[in-house]
Amino acid sequence: MRFLHTADWQLGMGRRYLDPERQGQFDAARRDVLGTLGRLAVSEGCEAIVVGGDVFETNTESARTVRQAMEKLKALPLKVFLLPGNHDPLNAASIWDSERFLQACPPNVVVLRDGHPVQVRPGFEVVGAPWRSKRPTSDLLGDLLEALEPAPPGVVRVAVGHGAVDAVAPQAEPVSLIRIAGVRAALEAGKAHYVALGDRHSTTEVTPRVWYSGAPEPTDFDEVDAGNVLVVEIDEADLTLAPKVARHRVGTWRFEPVTVELSGAADVEALRARLADLPDKDRTILNFALRGTLSVAEKDALDAVRDEAADLFAGFRDSSSRTDLAIRPADDDFDALGLTGFAARALDDLRELAGGADEAAARQASDALGLLVRLSGTGIGAGRAS
Ligand SMILES: [Mn+2]
Incomplete structure (x- = not known):
């Protein structure tokens, strides 16, 4: 049997470096990917979709965000299991109990509200460890698995959890960290046959039966392998076999860190060429981190x-x-300006300051020199990229 594992949809997420038009496109892409992963689930013969938490970016997402997402899920011919995560915990202010969610939630969508196994069909169960607050005081998945009875013979059980695992991120919040030893023990006891995790936006195998699917569309620059969903296949005839997990690329956006050392015209040109070669620019978000001296x-x-x-x-x-x-005023920056009189004297003063020991004054002088060159509008050839 097969099912699709995804997580961290973060619906409603805003990115402050997107203008309103691009933010709208970013939102649309993250709605459209729900259709993409749904079609994939169907074409791969999946029996359900499990979502490992952080469906919504916050518990205060608008009725519009909720309705548009539920409209996408409603169209899928599969059950979709949603787990409340740290972004959308099942607390008093929960989106899951809001009128706007309850009114829009279609019959094929199931919120995993407690630790009771839910039947997808006879022989296939899903059980989840929902977050009930932003700061849990224990290992929620560990608690759930500890309390569970082993799955009945012949029943495949998928456990769904959210949060950092000690095996992957030992430095994270220690109280609520998921202990991999407890998860392994539960798997060995037959309490579950696969653990579908959310929280880490990069696709990550923790063990052959424990995976982070990652976010289906990337959400930040520090993600190494986001934009995937997992199709998990479990051999019902022999539950001792490890599941087959296949990652499928569904994301269409990209976060591209541009960390570059610049020390001359050739480096600027190389940067220009690198950016020119990037595909899908209108779905790519850049982060410049530039160092060097020009x-x-x-x-x-x-x-x-x-x-x-x-x-x-x-x-x-x-x-x-x-x-x-840093900006280093070079001789040929100014030779072509042809300044005379007062302006020439000001230029000399600024260049002296720019090369001086007082760092703040040097920076101000460099900025002023740059402005002078730009305002004078002369066709300075040196170093121009085009
Ligand atoms: Mn998340």
Whole structure:
């Protein structure tokens, strides 16, 4: 038998580096991926979809977000099991008990509200460990598995949990950390045959029976393998065999870190060429982290690359700090300006300050020099990329 494992839809998530138009496209992609993974589940012969938590970004998502998502799920000819995670816990303010959710929730969608196994069909059960607050005081999945009886003979049971596992992230919040030793013991006791986890947005195998599916659309720059769902196949004739887990790419967006050292015109040109070669720019979000030293003219060329990227790419974040990227006023930056009199004297003063020991003054002077070059609008050739 097969089922589809996904998690961390984070519906309603906003990204502050997206303008309203791009944010709308980002939202739409993360709704559309529900249709994509649903069609995949059907074509792969899956009997259900299990979602390992963080369906919604927060418990306060709008009726519109809830209705649009439920409309997608309603169209699927499968049961969909949703687990409340740390972003959307089953607490007093829960989205799961809200009028807007209850009114929109279609009959094929089941919220895993307690630790009781739910039958998908005779011989196939799903059981979940929902979050009830943002700060649980114990290993919720461990508690659930400990209390469970082994699955009846011939019954496949899938346990659904959310949170960090000590085997993957030993430094995370220690009280609520999922202990892999407890999970292994429960698997050996036949209490479950596969553990579908959420929380980690990168697809990760913890053990052959314990996986993070990752988020179906990426959500941040630090994810190494997001954008997948898992099709899990369990041999009902021999439950001692490890499941076959196949990852399928469904995501269409990309978060692209651009961490580059720049020390001259050639580096700026290489950066321009690298960005030009990236596919699907309107679904790619860049994070510039630039280091190095450029002349004023090279910095001008870099600004042109940056402006073009900000127009072409879906999102653009610049986390380079001013100290990471220094501007070094070079002779040929100014020779072509042909300044005379007062302006020439001001230029000399600024260049002296820019090369001086006072760091704050040097930076201000560099900025002023850059502005001078730009405002003077001369065709400075040195280092220009195009
Ligand atoms: Mn999450």
